[in-house]
Amino acid sequence: MSSSTAWLIILAIGIGTFALRLSFIQLLGRASPPAYLQRALRFVPAAVMAALVLPALVNVNGAIDLSLGNERLLAGALAAFVAWRTRQVLLTLAVGMAALWLLQAYG
Amino acid sequence: MALTAHPAFSAGAKAVAPLLPGMIPFGMIAGIAAIDAGLSPSAALAMSVVIFAGSAQLVAAQLMSVDTLSLVVILTALVINLRFTMYSASIAPHFQGLNWRWRWPMAYLLTDQAYALSITRYTLDPQAPAKHLYYLGTALPMWLTWVGACAAGIFLGAGVPASWSLDFTIPLSFLVLLIPSIIDRATLAAAVTGGIVAVAAAGLPYNLGLFLAAASGIGAGLLVEALQPPKTVPMLTNSPTGED
Numbered sequence: 033m034s035s036s037t038a039w040l041i042i043l044a045i046g047i048g049t050f051a052l053r054l055s056f057i058q059l060l061g062r063a064s065p066p067a068y069l070q071r072a073l074r075f076v077p078a079a080v081m082a083a084l085v086l087p088a089l090v091n092v093n094g095a096i097d098l099s100l101g102n103e104r105l106l107a108g109a110l111a112a113f114v115a116w117r118t119r120q121v122l123l124t125l126a127v128g129m130a131a132l133w134l135l136q137a138y139g
Numbered sequence: 140m141a142l143t144a145h146p147a148f149s150a151g152a153k154a155v156a157p158l159l160p161g162m163i164p165f166g167m168i169a170g171i172a173a174i175d176a177g178l179s180p181s182a183a184l185a186m187s188v189v190i191f192a193g194s195a196q197l198v199a200a201q202l203m204s205v206d207t208l209s210l211v212v213i214l215t216a217l218v219i220n221l222r223f224t225m226y227s228a229s230i231a232p233h234f235q236g237l238n239w240r241w242r243w244p245m246a247y248l249l250t251d252q253a254y255a256l257s258i259t260r261y262t263l264d265p266q267a268p269a270k271h272l273y274y275l276g277t278a279l280p281m282w283l284t285w286v287g288a289c290a291a292g293i294f295l296g297a298g299v300p301a302s303w304s305l306d307f308t309i310p311l312s313f314l315v316l317l318i319p320s321i322i323d324r325a326t327l328a329a330a331v332t333g334g335i336v337a338v339a340a341a342g343l344p345y346n347l348g349l350f351l352a353a354a355s356g357i358g359a360g361l362l363v364e365a366l367q368p369p370k371t372v373p374m375l376t377n378s379p380t381g382e383d
Binding site: 033035037038039040041042043044045046048049050052053054055056057058059060063064065069070071072073074075076077078079080081082083084085086087088089090091094096104107108111112115116119121122124125128129132133136 | 161164165168176177178179182185186189190191192194195198199201203209212213215216217218219220221222223224225226227228230231232234235239242243245246247249304307308309310311312313314315316317318319320321325326327329330331332333334335336337338341342348349352353355356357359360361364
């Protein structure tokens with residue numbers, strides 16, 4: 033990706049995000065988002081985040097690897113457990129990284 | 140600045156303070172991810188100032204690091220940021236009487252946390268004076284912490300060897316955002332469907348699989364919700380502690 037493309041992407045996302053934030057503030061509460069959008073929006077974080085996490089853990093060099101030899105999958109599963117039980121950001125990151133380093137060193 | 144000495148501003152700043160440390164690792168990872176994606180340090184820093192939304196920044200950096208169509212990067216980031224329209228609608232009645240010189244900067248600073256803290260305060264005390272200063276008290280420290288943490292990550296990211304696998308912090312941080320977003324069967328269905336479709340469609344060019352996965356996940360969530368209406372519809376939250 034060229035550097036001018038990157039700048040254009042950043043600018044486009046920035047302007048779009050500002051427009052989304054300003055939208056109803058600019059209208060001063062004279063309107064609100066349609067109900068179907070509000071219902072669908074509830075699922076955006078779960079759908080998008082899962083779609084980003086799972087391939088990063090499961091796809092190794094372009095192939096699906098569900099074996100115990102997949103260090104990232106094991107470390108990710110452990111981190112998911114920690115995130116679920118503790119909801120601690122730093123602890124999740126620390127456990128996930130430590131697990132990956134240990135598996136890479138001794139696996 | 141007289142503005143920051145106002146009691147409403149201090150009250151906002153006091154309310155946001157406990158959330159700030161949790162933003163630091165996210166901000167640093169966003170900075171590292173931007174550098175990993177091949178952005179120059181100035182473009183990486185511009186990203187956190189211009190976009191100023193954690194998950195969107197992380198996702199955009201991730202997509203830019205693999206071969207992704209520019210339009211897919213932009214649309215994915217904006218879909219993630221669509222939630223701001225809900226916050227915007229909800230908080231707008233409290234910003235009445237302010238001209239655009241106040242409203243535009245305040246809109247730029249809108250985050251999950253500034254929204255959540257301010258709306259809680261306004262609901263508890265609807266006649267509170269200087270509502271906008273309370274909001275700015277929560278929003279400005281968020282901005283300073285976020286941009287500072289990103290800058291630290293950019294500085295750090297340039298000097299860390301690849302053998303440290305620091306890129307793995309990026310899926311881990313998505314994981315930290317994912318887990319609290321699963322609150323019922325419908326959101327679980329959205330996550331499972333989104334994840335599986337993304338793995339299956341990973342071979343599609345330009346990362347179009349992510350779009351397909353997100354759309355399938357949202358569809359699955361709506362379907363499960365329609366089949367099994369939940370008793371309560373919780374307010375959308377995207378981040379557990381600190382990002383955006």
